[in-house]
Amino acid sequence: MTRLAVFDCDGTLVDGQAAVCDAMDTAFAEAGLPAPDRGRVRRIVGLSLPQAIRSLAPDADPMKQSAAVEAYKAAYRATREAGRLEEPLFAGMEPLLRSLHADGWQLAVATGKSDRGLTACLASHGIAELFVSLQTADRHPSKPHPAMLEAALLEAGAQASEAVMIGDTSFDIEMARAAGVRAIGVAWGYHDPAELTRAGAAAIAADCAELGDLLQ
DSSP states (O other): OOOEEEOSSSSSTOOOHHHHHHHHHHHHHHTTTTOOOOHHHHHHHHHHHHHHHHHHOOSSSSHHHHHHHHHHHHHHHHHHTTTOOOOBBTHHHHHHHHHHTTTOOOEEESSSSSSSHHHHHHTTTTTTTEEEEETTSSSSOTTSTHHHHHHHHHHHHHHEEEEEEEESSSHHHHHHHHHHHHEEETTTSOOHHHHHHHHHHHHEESSSHHHHHTTT
């Protein structure tokens, strides 16, 4: 039987909130928009970038929204190329991934990151080879649309009943429900665990050890 675990990236695999908030501050300043509240920025992590910008500045002129999208990409890329990008893996995540892989699980990622951003992130931690499918916002509608998860199922040759989606936001849980996939929430990310439960998470993992137990 195929077993597929699909992970969100920011807020689930890695803690990239500082980098996201800094890039968003730069993007809004360059687009001539008021700086967004960082609490609100945390809540949109996981959405595709254009949708995130629209959520943070819904009344802004569409041209300014587009300018902020491009400025964010440039700011994030510049930080990465300068070697200043901090996206640490959450404690216990790498051992968990390697254990699942050794036990025969297929692993995938479904994220609001770009292809370039996700590839660089996984490579920086030396874990890229563990994943059979990488799905990003570059090629799919934003979460909670199920397209990313459906593509991961197809690439892995797995049925929805054989898969689990692991994420830290209600967007992840709602995407899983739309695809007919079981969802497990994680408590260390950007949405409150109670929100994940309300969205339909089957369980909430307090740490990577508990997540491993829930996947057995």
